[in-house]
Amino acid sequence: MIPGQSGFAPVANSRPLPLGEIRILPWEDFHANLLQAVSRGGRVAALFGMSPHGENQLFLVLADDTDNKLWLARTRLEGPSFPSLTPSCPQVHLFEREIAEQRGWAPQGHPWLKPVRFSFAFRSGPAAPEAAPTIGVTDFYRVEGDEIHEVAVGPVHAGVIEPGHFRFQCHGEEVLHLEISLGYQHRGVERALIGGPDKRSIHYMETLAGDSTAAHSTAYCQVMEALGRCKEPARSQVIRGIALELERIANHVGDLGALSGDVAFLPTASFCGRLRGDFLNMTALLCGNRFGRGLARPGGVRFDLSTELAEELLQRLDSVESDLASAVNLLWDTPSVMARFEGAGPLLKEDAAELGIVGPAARASGLLRDTRHDQPWGIYRFVHIPVSTGGPGDVFARAHVRWLEVQRSMAFVREQLRTLPGGPHRAECGSLAPESVCVSLVEGWRGEVCHVAVTDSEGHFLAYKVVDPSFHNWTGLALALRNQQISDFPLCNKSFNLSYCGHDL
Amino acid sequence: MRAAEFAIHLLLLLAFPPILLGVINKTKAAFAGRVGAPLLQPYHDLLKLFRKGLVLSETTTWVFTLAPAAALLAVILAGMLLPAGPLDAPIRFTGDMILFVYLLGLARFLIATAALDTGSSFEGMGAAREVSFACLAEGAVLFAFLVLAKNSGALALSSMLRGVEEVEWGIAAAPLLLISAGLFIVVLAENCRVPFDDPNTHLELTMIHEVMVLDHGGPLLGLILYGAAIKLYILGALLVQVLIPFDNIGPGGAPVFVAGLLGLAVAIGVVESIMARLQLRHIPYLLTAATLFCAFGFLLVTR
Numbered sequence: 001m002i003p004g005q006s007g008f009a010p011v012a013n014s015r016p017l018p019l020g021e022i023r024i025l026p027w028e029d030f031h032a033n034l035l036q037a038v039s040r041g042g043r044v045a046a047l048f049g050m051s052p053h054g055e056n057q058l059f060l061v062l063a064d065d066t067d068n069k070l071w072l073a074r075t076r077l078e079g080p081s082f083p084s085l086t087p088s089c090p091q092v093h094l095f096e097r098e099i100a101e102q103r104g105w106a107p108q109g110h111p112w113l114k115p116v117r118f119s120f121a122f123r124s125g126p127a128a129p130e131a132a133p134t135i136g137v138t139d140f141y142r143v144e145g146d147e148i149h150e151v152a153v154g155p156v157h158a159g160v161i162e163p164g165h166f167r168f169q170c171h172g173e174e175v176l177h178l179e180i181s182l183g184y185q186h187r188g189v190e191r192a193l194i195g196g197p198d199k200r201s202i203h204y205m206e207t208l209a210g211d212s213t214a215a216h217s218t219a220y221c222q223v224m225e226a227l228g229r230c231k232e233p234a235r236s237q238v239i240r241g242i243a244l245e246l247e248r249i250a251n252h253v254g255d256l257g258a259l260s261g262d263v264a265f266l267p268t269a270s271f272c273g274r275l276r277g278d279f280l281n282m283t284a285l286l287c288g289n290r291f292g293r294g295l296a297r298p299g300g301v302r303f304d305l306s307t308e309l310a311e312e313l314l315q316r317l318d319s320v321e322s323d324l325a326s327a328v329n330l331l332w333d334t335p336s337v338m339a340r341f342e343g344a345g346p347l348l349k350e351d352a353a354e355l356g357i358v359g360p361a362a363r364a365s366g367l368l369r370d371t372r373h374d375q376p377w378g379i380y381r382f383v384h385i386p387v388s389t390g391g392p393g394d395v396f397a398r399a400h401v402r403w404l405e406v407q408r409s410m411a412f413v414r415e416q417l418r419t420l421p422g423g424p425h426r427a428e429c430g431s432l433a434p435e436s437v438c439v440s441l442v443e444g445w446r447g448e449v450c451h452v453a454v455t456d457s458e459g460h461f462l463a464y465k466v467v468d469p470s471f472h473n474w475t476g477l478a479l480a481l482r483n484q485q486i487s488d489f490p491l492c493n494k495s496f497n498l499s500y501c502g503h504d505l
Numbered sequence: 506m507r508a509a510e511f512a513i514h515l516l517l518l519l520a521f522p523p524i525l526l527g528v529i530n531k532t533k534a535a536f537a538g539r540v541g542a543p544l545l546q547p548y549h550d551l552l553k554l555f556r557k558g559l560v561l562s563e564t565t566t567w568v569f570t571l572a573p574a575a576a577l578l579a580v581i582l583a584g585m586l587l588p589a590g591p592l593d594a595p596i597r598f599t600g601d602m603i604l605f606v607y608l609l610g611l612a613r614f615l616i617a618t619a620a621l622d623t624g625s626s627f628e629g630m631g632a633a634r635e636v637s638f639a640c641l642a643e644g645a646v647l648f649a650f651l652v653l654a655k656n657s658g659a660l661a662l663s664s665m666l667r668g669v670e671e672v673e674w675g676i677a678a679a680p681l682l683l684i685s686a687g688l689f690i691v692v693l694a695e696n697c698r699v700p701f702d703d704p705n706t707h708l709e710l711t712m713i714h715e716v717m718v719l720d721h722g723g724p725l726l727g728l729i730l731y732g733a734a735i736k737l738y739i740l741g742a743l744l745v746q747v748l749i750p751f752d753n754i755g756p757g758g759a760p761v762f763v764a765g766l767l768g769l770a771v772a773i774g775v776v777e778s779i780m781a782r783l784q785l786r787h788i789p790y791l792l793t794a795a796t797l798f799c800a801f802g803f804l805l806v807t808r
Contacts, residue, residue: 151627151710159708264699264777267536270537336783337781491711
């Protein structure tokens with residue numbers, strides 16, 4: 001799909017590549033090739049700035065989902081600013097805002113250049129704020145008119161959820177525009193990782209987004225293994241796969257219950273709330289932690305999965321399966337629930353593609369996009385899970401895709417538990433290769449988790465970029481709300497169920 | 506005797522309503538496979554609120570502080586106009602049904618004004634929703650009263666509801682069933698139950714009634730919630746008395762009346778357990794249906 005002679009370097013998911021093999025392209029080539037690749041279906045998985053040897057460089061990770069390849073490219077910035085790519089390639093809009101905020105490099109002509117997380121810049125530059133920015137204070141998009149009213153929600157919400165600010169421009173009950181302002185959870189993880197890895201790194205990874213612990217820790221471990229020239233044992237690949245799918249099932253089940261709760265439909269809400277706990281407890285059987293912390297470590301997993309444990313897990317899966325099916329199918333069989341789900345918060349396929357939406361939200365809009373299928377890693381290279389897609393991209397589609405994925409993940413976990421490969425569950429990891437890069441993609445339950453590590457001449461992290469699926473998808477939520485009822489916002493929001501801390505890092 | 510009846514009536518009106526909420530919650534819990542909160546939990550909640558301190562926003566005025574108490578008084582006064590099963594209403598006069606409707610309207614006006622007094626966009630949104638849905642529900646209640654008045658030939662609530670029994674249910678069954686259906690929908694709508702509103706939600710953007718009272722806390726919120734419970738009792742009592750002929754039952758009517766209300770609470774709990782909320786813009790359709798039920802009942806008795 002993407003011509004090799006374009007100067008972009010091909011690499012597979014979770015494979016190391018010497019930094020020198022990625023040519024530094026002149027801006028014109030970088031720009032033209034990126035646009036051409038995106039117009040042919042390429043997807044920007046990450047775009048960030050780094051400064052090896054004091055030289056300002058933009059680093060691009062482009063995912064080619066049809067050819068199952070990743071393309072890496074970089075370019076040198078001559079000055080403290082660069083022409084913005086956003087007008088011709090909307091999916092980089094948030095990446096460019098992030099670059100401006102972190103590096104101070106100004107994307108000239110960006111249509112909506114505002115802070116992303118209201119954080120301090122890594123270094124000074126024309127786009128960097130002079131003083132520490134006040135979080136949430138910015139120019140919000142406004143609709144003018146006598147009958148327009150503005151509703152500001154958050155950052156403190158009525159429920160026990162993460163903080164984020166939502167600004168609605170409404171005409172009566174109809175939402176004309178929604179703007180989402182985040183950053184309240186910013187911890188500075190990416191900056192803290194520079195110069196790593198150290199003992200803390202894995203703990204940062206496990207808490208990047210607490211509900212995606214398995215996904216983020218797996219992605220990190222793969223980076224460490226690739227750059228540390230470590231061959232991960234087959235047994236640990238399977239155990240990580242099981243943990244990842246259990247995480248997916250637990251969160252999807254919880255979401256289906258919460259969606260039901262948001263339309264005040266009690267039976268499914270109550271049952272799914274309990275069943276989610278059952279799945280979390282299965283993860284706890286694996287590693288002692290309900291969220292999968294302490295399981296994945298560079299080189300493998302810390303806890304082996306004994307035959308008795310596998311038997312126990314299989315039994316537990318059998319015992320919850322029928323309860324789960326009847327609770328969830330009740331949703332589709334209840335007309336009053338379907339009346340709420342169908343047609344609410346539609347995200348068009350074209351919009352989803354243009355914004356680079358990932359995960360169940362993209363699949364619900366009809367995009368065939370699943371990292372397990374497109375960029376397989378670990379066990380997924382050998383065992384394939386069908387991609388679950390939906391049609392119209394409304395709340396129903398997002399709910400139904402989750403249900404399909406739950407069923408397929410359960411089948412996968414069963415199969416893997418029955419056919420656990422032998423051998424060790426952990427190998428030794430060496431020190432990291434210097435002057436190298438590794439991109440690791442993992443399909444978390446929310447979508448593609450992307451970790452990019454670039455090492456310096458000593459084998460320390462020169463840059464460590466984390467892209468949580470929420471980073472791509474928040475804009476999708478804002479678009480889905482257009483011309484919808486403001487009273488449907490909680491329902492639409494839950495159908496995406498994005499992470500605040502995963503976005504804010 | 507008269508004094509004793511009056512005392513029992515007042516006791517029912519003031520002390521009984523919160524248990525209806527307890528019964529609804531127990532029913533919902535049973536459907537969800539939970540044990541649920543104790544039946545008397547609503548009383549504890551109210552007591553807790555009355556023991557709390559008060560936090561007032563700087564933008565509010567005396568309207569905000571006074572409205573909950575005034576609204577509660579209006580609702581209690583409306584309750585005094587309504588007979589309670591075999592017990593006559595303490596206050597009754599010709600045309601009191603108009604006062605009944607407007608006392609409930611006054612209570613709503615006061616709460617909505619207090620909501621607007623905060624100047625918050627949420628509260629304004631809630632007030633707008635509340636009054637636009639209420640004006641659709643009021644029509645249904647008025648048509649139901651017209652049916653009852655026509656049936657009984659009286660214009661006082663006590664006589665109107667007694668009149669139900671004088672005309673044979675057999676003859677007036679169709680209009681009475683129609684207004685019962687209409688009134689049941691009104692009971693759900695006016696008391697912010699599913700499918701109109703979700704009393705459990707914490708999501709300010711979807712609420713109707715609750716979003717109006719977001720800024721009220723402590724004793725003020727207690728007054729509002731207490732008033733809401735009494736309103737549930739009043740509208741429920743109206744429906745129960747349309748359905749059950751208390752004159753034929755005689756002196757044993759009081760337990761039947763209480764049982765009828767508890768049964769209604771269970772019915773509300775069942776409705777909340779088996780269906781989801783309506784989309785906000787579909788609510789007027791259901792309320793219009795309620796008005797049409799009652800209007801059609803009126804058509805039947807006037808022919």
